[in-house]
Amino acid sequence: MSFKLGAFDTDSIEGFKAILKAWPALPVEVQLDDLPAGDGALYYQTTMTSTEWTFRLELTGSDVHDVLAKADSISRALNPLLGGLLPFTPNAADGWEWQGVLSSAIEWERDSVLWFSDQGVSRLAGEATVTTPNPYGYAPVSRAETAAPGALVLEAEGNTSYYPTVEFEGVLSSTQALIVNDAVEISGPLIEGQILVLDFNSLDFAVYQQSYSAWSENRRNYAADPFARGAITAFTEASSTSITVTKEDGSALGEDYMIRWTASGSVAARRHAIYARFPVRTRMGISVKLMSNRTRTLTAQFRPSISTSSGAVTLPSITLQAGVPAVYTVESSVLSPASSNSTAGLVFVDSAEQPGDTLDATAVLVEAGSLQGPVFDGDSTDADPLVRYQWVGTQFNSPSVRQTRVADGREKVLNVADRFKRFQRLQGIDNMSLDIDITDGTFTRAVASVRARRI
Secondary structure (H helix, E strand, O other): OOEEEOOEEHHHOOOEEEEEOOOOOOOEEEEEEEOOOOOOEEEEEEEEOOEEEEEEEEEEEOOHHHHHHHHHHHHHHHOHHHHOOEEEEEHHHOOOEEEEEEOOOOOOEEEEEEEEHHHOEEEEEEEEEEEEOOOOEEOOOEEEEEOOOEEEEEOOOOOEOEOOEEEEEEEEOOOOEEEEOOOEEEEOOEOOOEEEEEEOOOOEEEEEEEEEEEEEEEEEOHHHOHHHHOOOOEEEOOOOOEEEEEOOEEHHHOOEEOEEEEEEOOOOOEEEEEOOOOOOOOOEEEEEEEEEOOOEEEEEEEEOOOOOOOOOEEEEEEEEOOOOOEEEEEOHHHOOOOOOOOOOEEEEEEOOOOOOOEEEEEEEEEEEOOOOOOOOOOOOOOOOOOEEEEEOOEOOEOOEEEEEEEEEEEEEEEEOHHHEEEOOOOOEOOOEEEEEEEOOOEEEEEEEEEOOEEO
């Protein structure tokens, strides 16, 4: 009988056999106390100790160098200093997994009969013991899911008890509750985006939420560039003056675009607007690389509607040196347009602009700061959380890159063990049915999972 320990499989070495000497089962330890008088003992409890799996090893090689080389590779694979506690599966229990570690020395002995190195046969024999501190072997996860109140059936078949995990997503107030099998009742609150996790194995009961870190780039699409939709504008301080806004076609450079504002006419205050349509419920972060043909200072505002200063947020000014690019960044905390106007945007004002002045805007970044929705109104990816578009090209080459925040795990928000109105530790041995319901509120999804155990 062979076995697997971590990535090592005894069947992977030619001429190697690992034969289990005995199958360990029910490693019971009974706790008793002597009675002060009379016969017998006082019983306290029974626990399960660690288990030991002892294998007889047979290793055959073509000569002494070959067989010793194989023995060395086996030592490397089983060395607990290199791997520590690893997944362990004896082949007779394929599909079940323990956590094991080599716990005894391997003493290779020369076979007294089959040792004819000059004739191509050299054999070593020994023993290896793998200890599983946790005596339980676990089956693959059984999982069931529902989008409405009802029964979830978990398929599990072992020879000892197991404890399920229930995850619930929805909205509950503090007076509403989740009920499982009429034996467990736990109250809210639970808000959208949070997950209530009831782990009856580790007795961990908590509220979690998704955590995000890295960005994943999943589309380059020039046609999706919101600036390519004509969402560019500029306004004058007085009707007697004008600003020419040109969006230069870079067809000779791969049909990409640059954004460039050129002032014309008499000297007057100008506003240069950089914006795209996005829902007002989404808080944004914006950064843009600016470059001017001469040294000058621009003041900045963020406006719920760029055509009016009503509700505008005054931002720090920026001084541009002639021909030197500089990045201007707006923190998302100030970008919360109050109206439903879809033309919110970033406005730069130069009160001393001169005819012929130019302002180049490249490397534009518009970033979502909310879990609630899209970056740009009408985009096909409205349902995606934490989406941003980034323009990463040069001055004459600004392609649109779509990136999505990667959900890389969950973080615990709050322990809720004190919210139980009724509690019973749920457990089973064979298939298990869990009835999931709520007293009121919104039911989005419930998931139950379990790993059956054997010992």
